[in-house]
Amino acid sequence: MRYRVTVQGRSFDVIVVESQDGLVAALVSEGKEPAFERVSLSSRGGLTVLSRENASETLSLSGSPEEEGVYHVSQGGGRPLRCEVEDERRLLARAAGGASRAARTGPRVIRSIMPGIIVKVLAAPGASVAAKDPLLIVEAMKMQNEIRCEEAGVIAKVHVQPGQSVAAGAPLVELSPA
Numbered sequence: 001m002r003y004r005v006t007v008q009g010r011s012f013d014v015i016v017v018e019s020q021d022g023l024v025a026a027l028v029s030e031g032k033e034p035a036f037e038r039v040s041l042s043s044r045g046g047l048t049v050l051s052r053e054n055a056s057e058t059l060s061l062s063g064s065p066e067e068e069g070v071y072h073v074s075q076g077g078g079r080p081l082r083c084e085v086e087d088e089r090r091l092l093a094r095a096a097g098g099a100s101r102a103a104r105t106g107p108r109v110i111r112s113i114m115p116g117i118i119v120k121v122l123a124a125p126g127a128s129v130a131a132k133d134p135l136l137i138v139e140a141m142k143m144q145n146e147i148r149c150e151e152a153g154v155i156a157k158v159h160v161q162p163g164q165s166v167a168a169g170a171p172l173v174e175l176s177p178a
Helices: 088-097
Strands: 002-007 010-019 022-028 037-039 047-052 055-063 070-075 081-087 108-111 116-121 134-140 143-148 153-158 171-177
Touching (some): 002 088, 081 088
Antiparallel strands (some): 002 010, 010 022, 022 037, 037 047, 047 055, 055 070, 070 081, 108 171
């Protein structure tokens, strides 16, 4: 699984995979082949121990109750650093969402965040929808995922039909501002 970790404004891509020996991780550097290192994680009283080769570091890791994907990490009682962690799915969803709501004018295209098959279309052109209303159901990896509207609007166009296969990034529904 690929993650984007942002610490103090700097972003890093990290790949974490599970091997027979446990977890291994690699920091992905532009233009360089990732070098995987063994990582073992264990929690003891709020501390997470990261082991790498023959060295190990003890880090205090706490999640942010207000913000999903935000952690505070400190080493040896030092000042906690704010870390934002986004997985592949969240990165694709953000990319598919396009510009921020404040910057958007005109219709917004809602795109698929993963390849799948359209199971059911719940929205029809001309229908008014509220934020969090379900628009359609996509089956991906044997799971049915409900695609919901992020903001209120009017369905301008439905680009898919039941039974249709879609790729990641494919347009699903076009939404005009309310």
